[in-house]
Amino acid sequence: MKVGNINIALIGNPNVGKTSVFNQLTGLNQQVGNYPGITVEKKTGVCKLASNLKATILDLPGTYSLNASSLDENVVIELLLNKNDKDYPDVAIVVTDVENLKRNLLLFTQIKDLEIPTILVINMADRMSYKGISLDIPYLEKMLKTKIALVSSRKGEGIEELKNLIVNFRSLPTEPCLNASEIDVEYFNNLRKAFPTQSLYKLWLVITQDVNFVNLDRKELPSSFTRSKDQLKRLQHKETIKRYQFINDVLKVGQTIDINSAKDIRSKFDRILMHKVWGYVIFFFILMLIFQAIFDWASVPMDFIDNAFVSLASLVEGILPAGVLTNLIVQGIIPGIGGIVIFIPQIAFLSLFISLLEESGYMSRVVFLMDKSMRKFGLSGKSVVPLMSGTACAIPAIMATRNIENWKERLITILVTPFTTCSARLPVYAIIIALIIPNQRIFWVFNLQGFALMAMYLIGFLMALISALILHKTLKIDSKSYFVVEMPNYKMPMFKNVAINVVEKTKSFVFGAGKIIMALSVILWFLASYGPGEKFEKAEEILASQLPKDEHFDAKVASYKLENSYIGRIGKSIEPVISPLGYDWKIGIAIVSSFAAREVFVGTLATIYSIEDSENQDATIKNKLSEEINPLTGEKLFNPATGISLLLFYAFAMQCISTLAITKKETNSWKWPVVQLVFMSGFAYVVAFIAYQLLK
Amino acid sequence: MEINLAQLQIGQKGIIQDFDIDLVPLKLLEMGCLPGNEVQLLQVAPFGDPLYLNVNDSHLAIRLETALAIMVEIPNEEKL
Numbered sequence: 001m002k003v004g005n006i007n008i009a010l011i012g013n014p015n016v017g018k019t020s021v022f023n024q025l026t027g028l029n030q031q032v033g034n035y036p037g038i039t040v041e042k043k044t045g046v047c048k049l050a051s052n053l054k055a056t057i058l059d060l061p062g063t064y065s066l067n068a069s070s071l072d073e074n075v076v077i078e079l080l081l082n083k084n085d086k087d088y089p090d091v092a093i094v095v096t097d098v099e100n101l102k103r104n105l106l107l108f109t110q111i112k113d114l115e116i117p118t119i120l121v122i123n124m125a126d127r128m129s130y131k132g133i134s135l136d137i138p139y140l141e142k143m144l145k146t147k148i149a150l151v152s153s154r155k156g157e158g159i160e161e162l163k164n165l166i167v168n169f170r171s172l173p174t175e176p177c178l179n180a181s182e183i184d185v186e187y188f189n190n191l192r193k194a195f196p197t198q199s200l201y202k203l204w205l206v207i208t209q210d211v212n213f214v215n216l217d218r219k220e221l222p223s224s225f226t227r228s229k230d231q232l233k234r235l236q237h238k239e240t241i242k243r244y245q246f247i248n249d250v251l252k253v254g255q256t257i258d259i260n261s262a263k264d265i266r267s268k269f270d271r272i273l274m275h276k277v278w279g280y281v282i283f284f285f286i287l288m289l290i291f292q293a294i295f296d297w298a299s300v301p302m303d304f305i306d307n308a309f310v311s312l313a314s315l316v317e318g319i320l321p322a323g324v325l326t327n328l329i330v331q332g333i334i335p336g337i338g339g340i341v342i343f344i345p346q347i348a349f350l351s352l353f354i355s356l357l358e359e360s361g362y363m364s365r366v367v368f369l370m371d372k373s374m375r376k377f378g379l380s381g382k383s384v385v386p387l388m389s390g391t392a393c394a395i396p397a398i399m400a401t402r403n404i405e406n407w408k409e410r411l412i413t414i415l416v417t418p419f420t421t422c423s424a425r426l427p428v429y430a431i432i433i434a435l436i437i438p439n440q441r442i443f444w445v446f447n448l449q450g451f452a453l454m455a456m457y458l459i460g461f462l463m464a465l466i467s468a469l470i471l472h473k474t475l476k477i478d479s480k481s482y483f484v485v486e487m488p489n490y491k492m493p494m495f496k497n498v499a500i501n502v503v504e505k506t507k508s509f510v511f512g513a514g515k516i517i518m519a520l521s522v523i524l525w526f527l528a529s530y531g532p533g534e535k536f537e538k539a540e541e542i543l544a545s546q547l548p549k550d551e552h553f554d555a556k557v558a559s560y561k562l563e564n565s566y567i568g569r570i571g572k573s574i575e576p577v578i579s580p581l582g583y584d585w586k587i588g589i590a591i592v593s594s595f596a597a598r599e600v601f602v603g604t605l606a607t608i609y610s611i612e613d614s615e616n617q618d619a620t621i622k623n624k625l626s627e628e629i630n631p632l633t634g635e636k637l638f639n640p641a642t643g644i645s646l647l648l649f650y651a652f653a654m655q656c657i658s659t660l661a662i663t664k665k666e667t668n669s670w671k672w673p674v675v676q677l678v679f680m681s682g683f684a685y686v687v688a689f690i691a692y693q694l695l696k
Numbered sequence: 697m698e699i700n701l702a703q704l705q706i707g708q709k710g711i712i713q714d715f716d717i718d719l720v721p722l723k724l725l726e727m728g729c730l731p732g733n734e735v736q737l738l739q740v741a742p743f744g745d746p747l748y749l750n751v752n753d754s755h756l757a758i759r760l761e762t763a764l765a766i767m768v769e770i771p772n773e774e775k776l
Contacts (some may be wrong), residue, residue, distance in 0.1 A: 064723060065723075099753075102728065134764065233717060233722065237717050241731075242723075242724055245729070267738070274748070333734060368757045369741060371757075372741055405721075405723075482722050483757075484756055485758075487757060489755075
């Protein structure tokens, strides 16, 4: 039997539980990708409706209306206007929140004007009696010309009824529920005459929206239909009022709210969480809790992963026959995978907290509290989320800037976010701090090393704010400050939504950044295992004539080989540039290779030293580094001056290709990633230079 | 009595009057901030900005500069 497939688009305002409905319909049967050419996340899932029918469900980005004001919203319009798109829906499902029905129906009336079969989902129906709301469903279905499913996505109620409505989608009415063209009768009559075959509302959207249309070119429109921006805005204004009049009239009859039986927890929570003192105290404690989780709790699984990969490498080395392939696996691939997997606990903890804060509705309160103070630095209250996410990884953080309406504020947020201490810096910091700061407690509670780590985080945040201020004063961008934040109801976060979110975020990190790290590990192994000319190939013979054959001979050959390998040559050639910062050629190699991703620094040193000393594979890298001697001075290489210089270098330098790529995508220009690279890395070099010269 | 939105006392309600649509983003209209609708000032952030409103059953926050452009009429029984 052939299984039929229909396309469904899930549409709705933000904060209506659209994703919960999506999760209920598809379960774990989901895929996350990107729309071609842009970084907007594209979520699709499959839902089995009957034995011979399944639905491909597309979860479109949340939007308040079809008047797009952001990249995410453009996606919705571009899809709904293009009948030839392979994702063009057979059925549109508009998800609304029973407590915000009035506002949510605005989008619904616009979708109806597109003449797509549409189902109205009224979500959070379990809260109706709690809020004193009752609905006349047959009346609403008649007036809105649709079928309604009352759903409670938290409890999984009404999902079967919704599936039944989808199965019978061919009987859904497709005519609009109001005539919005009444706002300018003459204009729309002429438009209809000029394009008798097109939907009137589609034409209107083509005229007013600044998006790409595949099958209808703006240039085909006669100039008599173009209007000035002001006139268009006035018409859109009228259109919005017209739609609200209709909605108000319908709800006056179809919805009754008994205010006396409504309970209000919102104002009680708001009074505490948005209090001018307690609000900030609570936010500070939540931040502390998040940092505690990332540094302290995550270290347990991270140590375990670290040890597991060391044991795996020696186990594999014991089993496989000695040879080039074994070396590649043991010294290149296994440490490479280990270098990615070790970040999973931190990324998972951070996305867990952020998704809890967003699901509960608390994040909007933080935006409200922080907006005024962030604006002093040219940022927005909405920059708080990217800056917090930046402590895990700058890539999702920069993508989270999309809901900042003001272009200047958004650009500054994008440019300064990489200064916050991402988890890729953490292993670099951890190992250098362990080498130069004694593991002691002061005042019984504070560990000196932990203190140093905290200082590095503060330096990162401080630098982000200072450079934001500099950009705020120097960038001459005039953009209107549109700031509208919805304050959603407080909700108990749903386990399923949070869990799926954490898994998705972690997956996209492992397979996104992970690919680069993995590839580099293998390239590095190759560059370190091969070298040009006789000095590399005949290392043993050359040394045999100079040195006695004692127990140190093999190690000296390995070291000599590394020095003359390809990577040794690269490191040596940049030594003059980096020696004023206190680094030798081995650190130079690590810096060059970690240009693509910071965490590669530790992996490279591990590779370099495990190759140099392959008899002692499992001695930890920390011990190896602390024994290292600077050949120029004869002292320990990792002295405080070099260590602090390295810490500062990594705090400021733009050592992440993925971040540059995402900045290019999000700003749609090469200018801003170049600015980021030159400013950050230049600054890092100067600061590291000053620090080393003062301290040495 | 006609005043701007930021001049409302906390908890006070007013009816939105016509406003200059060049100063108010379309998105705010779409969230229900339309002439004739009731608006209540719920809370003001430290330093007087942004403002937290309930308008047409939508709960939202806007900045002071936008609030200054929106005039409201206070019904008689709401006058203090």
